[in-house]
Structure formats: structure tokens, C-alpha cells
Amino acid sequence: MTVTRGLEGVVATTSSISSIIDDTLTYAGYDIDDLAVNASFEEVIYLLWHRELPNKQQLEELKQQLVENAALPKEVIEHFNMYPIQKVHPMAALRSAVSLLGLYDDEADLMDTESNYRKAIRLQAKMPAIVATFARVRKGLEPIAPRQDLNFAANFLYMLTGKEPAPIAVEAINKALVLHADHELNASTFTARVCVATLSDVYSGVTAAIGALKGPLHGGANEAVMKMLTEIGTLENVEPYIRKKLENKEKIMGFGHRVYRKGDPRAKHLREMSKKLTELTGEPHWYDMSVQIEGIVTGEKKLPPNVDFYSASVYHSLGVDHDLMTPIFAVSRVSGWLAHILEQYENNRLIRPRAEYTGPGMQKYVPIEQRG
């Protein structure tokens, strides 16, 4: 048996959703650089689910479906008061809330293409409300119902803060959502596909994916980056802090990637946004520190920043609680998970690799009385 640890380089499926070829990321043939500058997140959702950009009417229809389905059932809102919310990580809350949503969806276990698409709309629409409601309830604030007249990015910020967001904040969140939407067979997407390849339901697939995204080697890295920046605190501390970590062979969060070699094309868009926002908030040190860290890590380890590195200072500048950074990633990535789940159902085969056994040799059962 040949063991490929971490399945590195293993091609486990075909997919028409997104591709990473020679460090270029495309969604259904559209370069991420093009989409980051021009697309709305709603257009990207449509693109991932249909492999073509929507026309005006199709986009309006999707936007309408998303706002109409954005509110949470009252049972899901109420459940946030049923556990020790202060102690719970928002990714754990999100994972549970998505699972709970499935219990109130009459179509949860239907498997036909149309009902799966309707579930995709409902789940995509409700993800921002879950994150925003959790964030408010844990602060003792009332949840805020979504507005029908705001786009996806603006509505999310509105539900989070209760205020109509500034255009620059909407632009930043929209860009982040576009950039995080899909990424070929990353760990959480693979998890979703493994789950639904047993012909389990959409809610199970997304719940499993949220669990995989939570880890700091994947989506959880953005929160870890902000923790590191906060620990460093000043520009003078960057050099000794990072060098010590490297000497101790510790990983620097937000750097490195399993697939990209020259660099993650998404990072530069977030870098630019980080510069702009940190200047606007009068806290340019977050950006300056990040740039200095990038200089050391690329110089010493030849590891470029990934999507999680500059997203940390972007979200911080928007006033986002640090532990909500990974949930925001999930609000975007659920569009990709859903595209992959629907694609998996279309041409399904159980995903079941092998393991090379390294345990004890053949044993004979010994009754418990005779064991030492």
C-alpha cells in the first residue's frame, strides 16, 4: 500500500465549481482577481451553484429568495438562551444551530434536486442571522430581524450592529465573502462531500463542514492571526516575537498553504483592504505589523500569506469580535459547500479510502479473568 499522508496531491473527484491551477484560482472559469474587484456575493453564489453568472432577472430572483429566507425560526432564536452562551465558541454555536435548523425544515430528508436546491437557499440565507443573533444574544442584546431592502453583505452587518453600515464596510464584507466562497477540495468542503456521499442530508453535510472549518489549520487561522497580532501589540515586538516562534519551530498562523506555492491570490485583495481600513480607523499599526510579519516569514521560510492572514486585520477594523472571524468565513464558504454537496449528489459514489494497518498483530481473545 502507498500511504499519502494528508492525501497531499491526491485527486479524489472531478468538479466544475472552482479550480486552482498554477496558483490561479477561478470560480467556474472566472478569475478570482476579476470577481474580487467586480462581483457581488449574490452573483458569486449564483455562479457557484449554476456555473454561469446570472442575468439581471436571475440575480433579482436569487436576492429576493435570500432576503425572504433570511429570518430564523423562533425556536432557533430561543435556543441561544438555552446553553451557557458566554463560554461557547461561536463556531460551535454555528455548528449546533445549523444542525438545529435541519430539525425545523420539513424537507430536510428529501433528496430530490429541487428540494435540495431550496434547502441550499434557506441555509445560505440564514447563516448571517445565526452568526449575528448569537453575537447579540451573548451580549444581552435583542436580535435584529433582517431587512428586505439591503443586500447580503449589508444585511449581515445590519443584523450584527443594528445600524445601517457605511458603504466602505459593505464593500469590505462583500469582497471578503467573494474571496472566501469556494476553494476546490479544501478540508471542510471535502468533509461535506464525504458526509453527503453516504446519501446523508444537506444539513448534516454543512454541519460536518463547519466542524472542519473551525480548526486553526483551516478557517480558524484568521482568529489565531488576530490573537497573534494582539499578543505582539507593537511594531518593535514583531521581529523578536516572530523570530522566536520560528526558532521554536512553531507555525506562524496565516502563512503557508497545501496547494499554493508562489502565493494565495486572495491575500493581496485583503492586504489592500487592510491598509485602507486600518488607515480609516486610525489604527495603521495592525497593517504595518502584518506587513512586517509577512516580510520576515517570506524571507526566512519562503511561506507567503494565505487568505486568513490579512482578513484578520480587515475584520478587526470593521469592529468584528475576534471569535466571529471564522463564522464570517463560514457565512461565505457555505455557498461553496452547498455547490459541492449538490454536485456530489448529481454523480454520487461513496467516499471510502483505505488505511495501512500499523496496530498489533493477530491476537487471541483472552477471557477477562485470565488477563494480567
Ligand SMILES: CC(=O)SCCNC(=O)CCNC(=O)[C@H](O)C(C)(C)COP(=O)(O)OP(=O)(O)OC[C@H]1O[C@@H](n2cnc3c(N)ncnc32)[C@H](O)[C@@H]1OP(=O)(O)O
Ligand atoms: C483557509 C485556509 O485553510 S488557509 C490555511 C490556514 N492555516 C494556517 O494559516 C495555519 C498555518 N499554516 C499551516 O499550518 C500549514 O501551512 C497548512 C496547514 C496551511 C498546510 O499544511 P501542509 O501542507 O500539511 O504543510 P505542513 O504543515 O506539513 O508544513 C510543511 C513544512 O512547512 C512548515 N510550515 C508550514 N506552514 C508554516 C507556518 N505557517 N509557519 C511556519 N512553518 C510552516 C512546516 O513546519 C513544515 O516544515 P518541516 O518540513 O520542516 O517540518
Ligand SMILES: O=C([O-])CC(=O)C(=O)O
Ligand atoms: O484550500 C485549502 O486547503 C484551504 C483554503 O485556502 C481554503 O479553504 O480557502
